[in-house]
Amino acid sequence: MLKLNRRAFLSASAATLATPALLRAQSGAIKIGTLTPLTGVGGTYGPSMRDAILGVVAQVNEAGGILGRQIEVASEDTQTSPEAAVRAARKLIDVDGVSAILGTWASSITTAVAPLAWESKTMLMCVSGADSITKLPHQGFICRTQPNSILQIQVAGDFMVAEGATQMAWIGPQTPFAASSIDILEQIAAANGAGMESLIYEADKSTYRSEVDQILRGKPDFIMLGGYAADSTVLLRDIWQAGYEGKIIGPAYAVNAGLLDTLPSAVTEGIYTWEGAPAVNSAAYANVKAILGVDEVDPYSAQTYDHASLTILAMAAGGDSSGDTVRQNVRSISQGDGQIVESAVDGLAALAGGINYSGASGPCDFNEIGDITGTQFVFKTISGGKPSEYKRV
């Protein structure tokens, strides 16, 4: 008897060493996967996106888990490459047996992983903004917390006009939303009698001096940035050095805490940012700040906090841990007349009476194709290297 036990123990430990993931898949825990960029050009965002998810899961596990089980997270790196991301997603789906993949960044990566998700009935929650993503035949297995790019640019374009722009400019790298951003701003400019110039540059350059010279020749008084944090850092420095005195607006995921830390505050003074907004004094937002131990939460990390909360609540509401359950229940716990809750733990406690999850990135209401609706936007302005709220729309 003892011998048998010992052998069983030994083989179990050997299995743990050899294939820990396999063993965990059998242990009865509920599995969800994070697939964020930890290396490559998206690497500035991925680590804290992952930490936000881990934080939510730790809170839920501490409160007793869901469906009488603990939740385990399997993390993989997209390497910011669609090819590597597809291999990583296969491992998450087939080896770890995750029922949801959370946090894909960059539209090309989400699009590459999407067919794997819907074919294997795995939920995919992403932070990608390209309009094409929710138009894929995903049968409900995709939802995203990032407002689609058309909506974002419209809101920001209207803001620029309202703030008195007469000569607008857009400068950014080639992305899935570069062309549509320029189109929308041109329409807004034309409708309001303003001018509009645009320039698409090549990402990953060490200087954009000549590009800045070119865009400033149009004498813009309001410039919109179209890139991410790394190239926006270079660009803002070059724009400032060129002596530009007009206004600048950039998405909050580009003009984020990392960028503000890196640049002298003189360079970033007066810049506007905008992002999908949580409710004022949102408890969800405060919770992400506590989880990550930061003062300013990156919009992407706020979104992955919501991904994890939505997934867990949908599983609990549906009474099952499958991806299909998440798909069927994600809307019932995130919108409607139920009690407003702002964390997975609070939601689990109030679940029986009906809940409406409202997250760190916004109210998290999804339409039938998985785009968020009813998003509020908050505009912030940077002063002394710190963002402060300026306006909500």
Added chain:
Amino acid sequence: MLSYLLATLTFAGVYALLALGLNVIWGMAGMINLGLAGFFALGAYASALATVALGLPIIVGIVIAIAFAAAAGALLSRLTLNLRGDYLAIVTLGFSEVIRLIAANEIWLTNGSDGIPGIPGPLRGTLTPLEFNALSCALLFAAVGLAWWMTERLRRAPFGRALRAIRDDETAAAVAGKPVRRYKVQAFAIGAGLLGLAGAAYAHFTSYVAPDIFRPLLTIYIFLALTAGGTGNTSGAVIGAFFVILILEGSRFIEPLFHGLSGAQGAALREIIIGSSLILIMRIRPQGLLAERPPKSLRTQ
């Protein structure tokens, strides 16, 4: 788990096709092609556009992909015949970056950085994901087998011996009356055709192509595969490709053994393991797992 293994083997098959193509160009003819990702992209986009935009059958798309990549290879090598190895390396690297920039910026043709989703795969949708992976794996293995057989025959044929002579001493080969320029262009075109085939296979298996896929990282993996397997050795190319996939995928299972690492540290550790394993294998077997041997036909004739 089985589905994952099958998908991983399918990716290994794509890598093996790439390594076989590189083996013809570099291993057999001695021309350094750092533009692998560019030819891979040409094949992937050609087949994707043929099947999605023009509605042609997959097999026609694949033939177009091979022809297109081979033609591009012939043209590029024709233009660079006078360049010595290191210069050719940079020109081909530049070629692949230009291809990627075109794919990202010429939206009218390639759908830009959105990429092309929904590329058909054989029986995709009617089969379960597991069955589809099994079929893809079988088809890829058949393609690798065919490519292996063809390039191995090529290597043993007079053409292959002439290529080796050119690789080892171009001047001597020219003096011996070999049509050096024509042979080099042909070898480059054949190899590029295989790279194009790999691209088409990748596009139909994963159903999506986008410019980001064709960054130089992939080229690096394939060069490491061929070097680890044994440059100039056809079987070595295939084994090297499987070996690289084994390291790339196997390293995922090592990382969870280390606790208390941040996300970036865990990912960095995995890449350190990948790079160190490759250096280690090259230190242990500098000529590759399978060193190049003179083909048998040389001795029997």
Added chain:
Amino acid sequence: MDLIPQLLVNGIISGALLAIPAIGFTAIFAVLRFPNFSVASLATIGAFAGYAANVGLGLPAVPALVAAFMVAGLVGLASDEIALRPLRPYGALTAAIASIALTIVLENMVRFGFGNDLRGYDLPLVRDWRIMGVRVGPQQVQNLALALVIMAGVFAALKFSRIGKAMRAVADNPTLAELKGIDPVRVGRLTVFVAMGLVGAGGMLLGLGTSIDPLTGFRFILPIFAAAVVGGLGSIPGAALGAMVVGIGEELSLLVLSPAYKSAVGFIAIVLVLAFRPRGLLGERAY
């Protein structure tokens, strides 16, 4: 066309910065006869060493630059001894491929230690001067001056010092050099140290105008290769000249091409130069 003088100034500045790591890359090629791709991560390591000296220890730019040189030189030498030197007898390409694997390892060691966050140097930032309608930044001028001083130092050392002469002798004819009693291994080590030091210093100079992260070196690697090849692989003045061609060419390209195609220009320049001069602008003599 009033943009042309401005583009020329921008091009000269970025060309001069590019020249430093390109000289390092080509010097290794001249002496050891293989393209060492690990310059990408050594430029990153130099940038981070300079950052640590500047922000961590509070040193000004020039001492930080020395730290970047020393750390990159030592790491470059150590990693070359461990990973690359034993492989060189098996051919230039084996060593070149191993250097790619090495660059993956080194980049991720930086990531392991520093994470992926963007980091900026602690240097005062000032608005640009405008001189006859052309704007130029004091920081750029300082970087340009530092780059020129470093280059002058390299050329003087090659020309006049005993070590420099030995390096040139090995580059020109290793067998003959050995007969003359020059130890090729020692010269090789010295070359790797100095060359990787230059790459590290160049990485920091390039990083001064941006923010740095573990991918910093990768952003510059293609123009560095392009510069070395255009000038003639293994030619040190060629690398400096090639850097100017690539730097100015990329900026002037804005006149005719969308900026989205900027780095394509470097390669078009290469193809054009190589079509007429298959061994680069200055051929391959080291100096």
